[in-house]
Amino acid sequence: MRYARSASAVLAGTGVVAAVAVRARARTSSIPRVAATPAPALPTLSFADTVRLFARVLLPTIAKGVIIRRPAMVALAERLELDRAAVETVQRLRDVYPEGPLLVGPVLGRRWAMVVTAHQARRVLEQTPEPFATSTLEKQAALQHFEPRVSLISDGEARVQRRRVNDAVLEGHRPMHEMADAFVAVVRQEARGLLSAPGAPLAWNDFAPAWFRIVRRVVFGDGARDDHQLSAVMARLRAHANWAWMWPQQPRLRQKLFDRITEHLARAEPGSLAGLLARTPCGPLAAPVEQVPQWLFAFDPAGMATFRALALLASHPAHLDRARHEIAATEGRARRELPFLRACVLESLRLWPTSPLVLRETTRETRWANGAMPAGTGVILFAPFFHRDDRRLPFANRFAPEIWLGDQRPEVWPLIPFSLGSGICPARHLVLLLSTSLIAETIAAGGLRLTDPSRLDPRQPLPGTLNHFTLAFTRIG
Numbered sequence: 001m002r003y004a005r006s007a008s009a010v011l012a013g014t015g016v017v018a019a020v021a022v023r024a025r026a027r028t029s030s031i032p033r034v035a036a037t038p039a040p041a042l043p044t045l046s047f048a049d050t051v052r053l054f055a056r057v058l059l060p061t062i063a064k065g066v067i068i069r070r071p072a073m074v075a076l077a078e079r080l081e082l083d084r085a086a087v088e089t090v091q092r093l094r095d096v097y098p099e100g101p102l103l104v105g106p107v108l109g110r111r112w113a114m115v116v117t118a119h120q121a122r123r124v125l126e127q128t129p130e131p132f133a134t135s136t137l138e139k140q141a142a143l144q145h146f147e148p149r150v151s152l153i154s155d156g157e158a159r160v161q162r163r164r165v166n167d168a169v170l171e172g173h174r175p176m177h178e179m180a181d182a183f184v185a186v187v188r189q190e191a192r193g194l195l196s197a198p199g200a201p202l203a204w205n206d207f208a209p210a211w212f213r214i215v216r217r218v219v220f221g222d223g224a225r226d227d228h229q230l231s232a233v234m235a236r237l238r239a240h241a242n243w244a245w246m247w248p249q250q251p252r253l254r255q256k257l258f259d260r261i262t263e264h265l266a267r268a269e270p271g272s273l274a275g276l277l278a279r280t281p282c283g284p285l286a287a288p289v290e291q292v293p294q295w296l297f298a299f300d301p302a303g304m305a306t307f308r309a310l311a312l313l314a315s316h317p318a319h320l321d322r323a324r325h326e327i328a329a330t331e332g333r334a335r336r337e338l339p340f341l342r343a344c345v346l347e348s349l350r351l352w353p354t355s356p357l358v359l360r361e362t363t364r365e366t367r368w369a370n371g372a373m374p375a376g377t378g379v380i381l382f383a384p385f386f387h388r389d390d391r392r393l394p395f396a397n398r399f400a401p402e403i404w405l406g407d408q409r410p411e412v413w414p415l416i417p418f419s420l421g422s423g424i425c426p427a428r429h430l431v432l433l434l435s436t437s438l439i440a441e442t443i444a445a446g447g448l449r450l451t452d453p454s455r456l457d458p459r460q461p462l463p464g465t466l467n468h469f470t471l472a473f474t475r476i477g
């Protein structure tokens with residue numbers, strides 16, 4: 001086994017180094033000091049493996065657009081099978097350095113650690129936010145463009161209060177949101193328009209506007225249904241956010257977004273998240289208006305996952321039959337849980353995770369079986385590796401919704417489309433509710449035929465990338 005213990009100072013960005021050091025000091029100053037016994041450093045990637053990790057795993061993932069997808073880059077990733085290559089690269093690193101976490105760098109001005117085993121992933125997610133903070137420098141650089149006080153990039157008491165507002169309104173604790181009836185009614189109305197012409201094509205450009213009408217109505221109520229400008233402003237700010245530090249922040253445009261959100265929230269429409277937010281007690285640090293851009297932004301990947309789940313069902317007839325039965329058996333019921341459809345959406349997210357990089361930052365030195373990880377390290381959980389590791393998971397590259405029915409078996413852990421632990425997505429149930437409701441409406445209306453079924457041939461391993469921008473269907477009447 002070869003461990004290169006010398007750091008490869010690739011692209012060292014000194015401003016970032018200083019920022020990491022200052023944050024690590026600030027975060028550790030309140031923690032009582034334990035007698036420090038020097039521990040060996042964790043295995044460190046060789047220079048060649050560091051370059052491989054950045055070139056084949058991180059750069060392609062970032063180039064596709066972390067905050068808003070870049071269609072040309074997604075198309076390139078699909079054509080060159082970059083996501084499959086990324087998983088294979090991490091598998092190879094795990095073979096060479098099986099113990100992990102693997103220290104990397106300094107690269108881009110800081111140390112990184114790549115998590116390659118399930119029990120290390122569990123520790124990082126369970127020990128969030130201390131010592132593994134959700135707020136990392138990279139997330140801050142990106143999210144500050146449009147939501148500088150969102151919970152995900154907050155620390156301490158501010159994080160507690162902001163996360164509490166999100167949990168209260170999005171209802172992360174219950175599978176069926178208290179406003180489920182109103183939300184499902186919105187989905188039904190919008191689906192009618194979307195699916196009204198049997199035989200007509202249905203592409204992403206037809207689906208996305210209908211999806212965002214649903215999103216605006218769920219978040220703000222009917223008064224925001226046609227506020228396309230709001231979505232356009234969000235899209236511009238998100239495009240800047242893709243570049244993080246490399247694009248100057250636009251405070252006036254951001255303020256325009258907050259003003260628009262504030263106007264919509266002021267109506268506090270019953271049956272919308274805005275109505276619920278108005279009734280939710282907020283602490284002085286909660287910044288409720290600034291939690292809302294995250295809601296608008298994060299419903300975009302939910303739309304992608306829904307569209308891909310429709311493609312999976314359209315290409316897997318036995319699963320489609322099971323879905324039809326579930327929909328027919330629950331027709332007319334007030335609150336349908338649709339567990340099989342939920343599992344299909346979760347599979348869409350396992351196969352093509354919309355949050356491929358789950359990042360944490362260590363607030364102090366952490367000790368592991370085989371060494372120490374310094375404070376201020378950026379910890380990387382690369383979800384596609386855990387989800388598609390065909391050496392561990394017999395179902396890695398096929399559509400296997402059954403794995404989501406019942407408890408997640410320990411041997412398949414960690415499947416983390418919505419993350420896990422205290423940083424888990426507070427909207428996971430809400431996403432699944434809207435997504436499954438739209439799929440149910442689509443199937444009940446006759447269903448969809450995939451224009452090019454060869455893209456998801458069930459006899460072949462499913463592709464590492466599925467470009468949702470170019471998926472196209474025909475509506476069956």
Ligand code: HEM
Nearest residue numbers: 151152166295298299301302355359417418419423425427
């Ligand atoms: C397919 C759709 C979605 C997926 C896959 C997803 C996934 C995730 C993941 C992986 C995280 C953790 C990120 C991290 O630790 O860096 C997260 C956090 C979060 N998500 Fe989602 N999300 C989705 C949709 C949504 C929606 C629609 C909302 C709001 C309506 C939302 C609200 C949030 C919030 C507020 C956080 C931050 C939680 C915290 O501060 O601890 N998400 N989501």
